[in-house]
Amino acid sequence: MRILYFAWVRQKVGIAEEVLSPPAEVRDVAGLVQWLSARSPGHAEAFAQPRQIRAAVNQEFAQPDSPVAANDEIAFFPPVTGG
Amino acid sequence: MRILYFAWVRQKVGIAEEVLSPPAEVRDVAGLVQWLSARSPGHAEAFAQPRQIRAAVNQEFAQPDSPVAANDEIAFFPPVTGG
């Protein structure tokens, strides 16, 4: 599973990208957030307020209950501010 | 009183502009239309369907009951089609 971080989520986590193999019980975006939060203080800080985080699964916007699987590309980022 | 004609109103009247002195009883746009209609077959044809005619008095859109006076510039034309 490829995990990408953007904007201040990337800054807090400290890296832009990592390839991980979460355990089988991580089945959706919310579960992945919980599991990632335990990886480092940076991860914990980035995900401290889950309501401020948005996610994409395979480059489509996702919800906390969106499923995640081994070969997915998952991205975490703040609400978008383009235009 | 300076009278201007535009678009098909001009074509039917046959002239673009004329300077006239209507009698004192011509007090508003509707009265002027009635008086002008009697001037020539072209005028009569141009004003045959008054609902299809718009008017301006001194370069402001006007209504049938808008007053007209000796030194005014009065224009008659079809509904506008710019843009």
Next chain:
Amino acid sequence: MPRISVQEAIFDLAAESAALSAGRDDIGGIASFVGICRADDGITAMVLEHYPGMTEKALAGIAAEAERRWPLTGCTIIHRVGRLEPGAPIVLVLTASAHRSAALESCAFLIDWLKTGAPFWKREEFADGTTRWVEARAEDEAATSRW
């Protein structure tokens, strides 16, 4: 102060847009609309006539109304007259504001109002030599009345 022009010459969208933003850093968006002559029903050309003097006053009045309703930093209306062939640009409306919604809404307002509130008349020319005055459309009146 809006820029208003009634002219035979073509206009330059990029130059007009640049003129609205030149030397400023308080503009968040510029909206534009360019109206173009279509070749509907075999039209070979469109001849645009107007009421010199009144036209400029009417366009200035419409622009002033837009400036009353929205916080604009600039506004440009250029309307061509004379003979225009299909594909030729007829009218340009540009609005600039700190906020995109003001620019977008005022641009739509101006083109809607201009269609019913400025003394222009179009005559269509066809390949067989005939011509036809364009009739005012009820939907243009409706578009104006929504503002």
Next chain:
Amino acid sequence: MPRISVQEAIFDLAAESAALSAGRDDIGGIASFVGICRADDGITAMVLEHYPGMTEKALAGIAAEAERRWPLTGCTIIHRVGRLEPGAPIVLVLTASAHRSAALESCAFLIDWLKTGAPFWKREEFADGTTRWVEARAEDEAATSRW
């Protein structure tokens, strides 16, 4: 087929507009919106980051939605990324249609949706060296929800 581009380079409004109408005589209007970097609160620059791959997909999806809702003859979205100073153009949306209302409405739709539906993030830089991530605005969500 919409033209979508995410790029550091500046875009050319006139060339992009001309590309939508080139060789056609069925277009009645082209609407455009150019978003520009403002110098609010002493901003010295804006740094735009995006999610390569997803951004292009999201913009293509938004453009496809506009083409479903309005009869467009063409549609262009160009969004810049990287470091932009106040006064610099950030985003261009262009829509062409036989009918002005379709062009105007779809242009407003695209810029509203783009604000909330494409993965871009802005960081503001200030003269004292500090930086701040721009927060999403509730009014942008509201602008999107009206469509």
